[in-house]
Amino acid sequence: MTHKTIRIGGLSRVEGEGALLVRARDGRIVDLQLRIYEPPRFFEALLRGRSYTEPPDITARICGICPVAYQMSACQAIEAACGVEVTGPLRDLRLLLYYGEWIESHALHIFLLHAPDFLGYDSGIAMAADHRVHLERGLALKKAGNELVADLSGRAIHPVNVRVGGFYRIPRRQELAGAAERLRLAREHALATVTWVAGFDFPDVEHDYRFLALRHPDEYAILSGSVAVSDGTGFPVSHWPEHVVEEQVPGSTALHARLDGTGGYLVGAMARYALNSGLLSPLARSAARDAGLGEVCRNPFRSIVVRAVEIVHACDEALRIIDSYAEPDAPAVPVEPRPGVGHGASEAPRGTLYHRYRIDDDALIVEADIVPPTSQNQARIEKDLWDLVEPRLALPQEELASLCERAVRNHDPCISCSTHFLDLRLDAR
Amino acid sequence: MGAPKPASRPRLAVWKFASCDGCQLTLLDCEDELLSLAAKVEIAYFLEASSAPGPGPYDLSLVEGSVTTPEDAERIRHVRRVSKHLVTIGACATAGGIQALRDFADVREFASVVYARPEYIATLERSTAISANVPVDFELRGCPIDKRQLLEVITAFLTGRRPVVPGHSVCVECKARGNVCVLVAHGTPCLGPVTQAGCGALCPAFNRGCYGCFGPSETTNSAALNGRLRELGMSDPELVRIYRTFNATEEPFRRASEEAEGDA
Numbered sequence: 001m002t003h004k005t006i007r008i009g010g011l012s013r014v015e016g017e018g019a020l021l022v023r024a025r026d027g028r029i030v031d032l033q034l035r036i037y038e039p040p041r042f043f044e045a046l047l048r049g050r051s052y053t054e055p056p057d058i059t060a061r062i063c064g065i066c067p068v069a070y071q072m073s074a075c076q077a078i079e080a081a082c083g084v085e086v087t088g089p090l091r092d093l094r095l096l097l098y099y100g101e102w103i104e105s106h107a108l109h110i111f112l113l114h115a116p117d118f119l120g121y122d123s124g125i126a127m128a129a130d131h132r133v134h135l136e137r138g139l140a141l142k143k144a145g146n147e148l149v150a151d152l153s154g155r156a157i158h159p160v161n162v163r164v165g166g167f168y169r170i171p172r173r174q175e176l177a178g179a180a181e182r183l184r185l186a187r188e189h190a191l192a193t194v195t196w197v198a199g200f201d202f203p204d205v206e207h208d209y210r211f212l213a214l215r216h217p218d219e220y221a222i223l224s225g226s227v228a229v230s231d232g233t234g235f236p237v238s239h240w241p242e243h244v245v246e247e248q249v250p251g252s253t254a255l256h257a258r259l260d261g262t263g264g265y266l267v268g269a270m271a272r273y274a275l276n277s278g279l280l281s282p283l284a285r286s287a288a289r290d291a292g293l294g295e296v297c298r299n300p301f302r303s304i305v306v307r308a309v310e311i312v313h314a315c316d317e318a319l320r321i322i323d324s325y326a327e328p329d330a331p332a333v334p335v336e337p338r339p340g341v342g343h344g345a346s347e348a349p350r351g352t353l354y355h356r357y358r359i360d361d362d363a364l365i366v367e368a369d370i371v372p373p374t375s376q377n378q379a380r381i382e383k384d385l386w387d388l389v390e391p392r393l394a395l396p397q398e399e400l401a402s403l404c405e406r407a408v409r410n411h412d413p414c415i416s417c418s419t420h421f422l423d424l425r426l427d428a429r
Numbered sequence: 430m431g432a433p434k435p436a437s438r439p440r441l442a443v444w445k446f447a448s449c450d451g452c453q454l455t456l457l458d459c460e461d462e463l464l465s466l467a468a469k470v471e472i473a474y475f476l477e478a479s480s481a482p483g484p485g486p487y488d489l490s491l492v493e494g495s496v497t498t499p500e501d502a503e504r505i506r507h508v509r510r511v512s513k514h515l516v517t518i519g520a521c522a523t524a525g526g527i528q529a530l531r532d533f534a535d536v537r538e539f540a541s542v543v544y545a546r547p548e549y550i551a552t553l554e555r556s557t558a559i560s561a562n563v564p565v566d567f568e569l570r571g572c573p574i575d576k577r578q579l580l581e582v583i584t585a586f587l588t589g590r591r592p593v594v595p596g597h598s599v600c601v602e603c604k605a606r607g608n609v610c611v612l613v614a615h616g617t618p619c620l621g622p623v624t625q626a627g628c629g630a631l632c633p634a635f636n637r638g639c640y641g642c643f644g645p646s647e648t649t650n651s652a653a654l655n656g657r658l659r660e661l662g663m664s665d666p667e668l669v670r671i672y673r674t675f676n677a678t679e680e681p682f683r684r685a686s687e688e689a690e691g692d693a
Contacts (some may be wrong), residue, residue, distance in 0.1 A: 038447075039446070039447040039497045039498045039501060039552065040497075040540070040543065040544070040550055040552055041447055041497075041527070041528040042528065042531060042536075042539040042540070042542075042543055043527075043543075044542060044543050045531075045534075045538070045539035045540075045542040045543050046527070046528075046530040046531070046534075046539065048542070050670060051667070051670065054670070057640065057674070058527065058674070061449050061451075061526075061527045061572065061675065062449060063449050063450065063451075064448075064449040064450045064451020064452065064453075064454045064573060065450060065451075065454060067449075067451070108454075108457065112457060112478060113478075116480075122479050122480045122481035123472075123475075123478050123479035123480065123481065124478065125463070125464070125467045125472065125478065125479070126479070126481075128464055128467075132464075135464075136464075139460040139461075139463065139464075140460070142458075142460055143460040143461070146458055146460070153635075154631040154632070154634070154635055155573070155628070155631060156458060157451040157454060157455060157458070157573040158451060158572060158573055158642070160631050160632050160635055160637065160640075161635045161637075163637075167635075168632075168635045168636045168637040169634075169635045169636040169637075247545075331636070405480070
């Protein structure tokens with residue numbers, strides 16, 4: 001009997017901390033676990049007893065990479081509980097802020113975390129020795145996204161200007177002129193990025209994913225929409241708890257999200273693209289076509305191309321909003337707290353992020369539920385790894401380990417956000 | 430990180446404990462300075478950014494996050510042993526962070542709310558600052574830290590001087606920025622008078638009160654501030670909550686919240 005154990009002690013170039021254990025016997029995998037050793041931080045517990053106004057600031061602290069996503073899902077869930085919908089220019093401003101986060105987060109992932117895999121470097125910084133022009137373009141893109149978030153909301157990490165109902169202060173029209181100029185340049189950088197990453201050498205892998213993403217009738221859904229699934233089913237965000245169940249899996253202590261009582265599914269860039277690519281801006285659509293992406297992309301290694309296309313879209317749409325921006329009369333709509341339950345979901349750069357709050361008579365939160373993208377993807381990522389590793393067990397250990405790391409990184413997992421992951425110990429015989 | 434490097438370059442390590450990654454991301458968010466910084470120091474250990482962790486010892490370790498598990502209580506001792514200088518970055522590492530709200534509750538009850546099988550959770554009852562575990566050479570505050578302050582701290586340690594980071598309150602920055610005082614002019618509750626400067630008085634610039642994300646300033650008079658906040662109509666439970674966010678266990682904020690709790 002031949003034993004083979006592949007162990008990656010600390011997954012690198014992901015946000016947060018995780019590890020992977022694969023055990024094989026006689027050429028078959030007998031155990032595969034993506035191990036997350038991020039310590040639990042108990043957000044859902046500590047939100048209880050806080051005012052209905054507090055989740056945007058508090059849940060931002062779940063993730064320093066996508067705080068705006070947490071703020072948007074939280075605000076919309078609370079507004080839904082209070083029977084309020086934010087529309088018009090205030091909604092546009094929320095979208096604009098969110099596009100800023102998309103640009104910076106995707107640029108971070110593409111240039112500093114993911115591209116080094118395809119070019120054979122340990123880091124984006126090391127890559128600069130031979131590909132400086134590309135890395136500088138990536139940093140410029142990232143900076144454009146960060147500056148847009150900071151312009152609208154004070155700072156790129158844990159923005160201070162978001163509140164339930166809207167904002168504390170709205171930007172004057174002329175204050176957005178600088179942002180527009182930077183975004184026009186960023187859009188050029190984004191187009192060049194699509195061309196660059198489309199030329200990478202991609203492993204020939206396809207998976208039969210079941211995709212889940214928000215869908216909106218008029219736009220490539222980011223801020224809001226209803227839930228769509230690639231098998232043709234779908235449901236309103238308020239029905240989320242009836243469809244998505246997080247459960248413990250035999251042999252593993254990590255919670256996995258299950259959809260409609262069956263297996264795992266995938267959220268994130270490839271899911272959005274598969275379900276909504278027809279709603280990308282014309283420029284982003286033509287960039288996708290030129291990059292050779294079909295209607296649906298099932299090769300997770302090519303997700304880097306999808307992310308680059310999404311940056312083009314984000315720049316394009318951000319510019320459209322700035323061009324047509326009319327200052328709203330007030331920075332926020334009034335939100336009168338009332339007892340009840342509210343659901344909210346938005347598309348974090350890494351995928352659908354769902355929040356639910358129950359509010360009591362005193363306008364305090366009595367129950368909070370947060371389902372971040374990475375915990376939804378974990379089961380599916382493990383399946384990717386299983387399918388990838390089993391036929392390649394004969395590869396040298398180091399090569400296989402590196403391929404596994406890359407396969408995890410394809411999904412841009414944000415392990416910090418995984419509020420549900422358990423701290424587990426593994427038998428690494 | 431891959432490229433050949435002269436032996437003389439100081440070696441930098443970045444470590445993560447319980448946190449959101451935002452403070453170490455601040456380093457990557459120094460887009461204009463990142464490449465020149467990487468030329469001056471060897472980024473020897475930085476899992477978020479590099480797959481090639483180098484062995485210690487390190488000249489400067491930046492530590493993000495608080496200590497919340499038995500393993501991490503061990504790991505921080507290792508980090509201390511292999512680091513010439515150890516600097517904490519952010520509210521979690523400096524004050525226990527948002528997860529220190531467990532300190533005012535029962536962590537087992539917290540675990541049972543979040544997890545179906547809380548017995549699998551290896552977690553400590555308290556979320557402690559790094560300085561409660563090992564000696565620390567400098568603490569940089571903020572949730573998140575400020576990019577300019579981070580560059581100042583790195584530069585100072587690399588050149589062997591003390592970082593210049595102010596201990597005065599946000600009010601000073603607010604005046605320097607020319608903000609209208611939201612507390613005086615609008616009656617908006619604001620922790621600016623008791624919070625350390627460093628953010629550039631962001632919240633008042635956006636028409637909201639400071640929520641204390643940089644923690645207490647050098648000298649605070651929260652009894653006076655609490656009096657004023659009560660006059661503005663804040664209830665005692667609201668006062669408790671305003672101090673208990675991202676720096677809840679820092680002594681002046683803890684005292685201020687307990688004073689309000691005592692009255693509640």
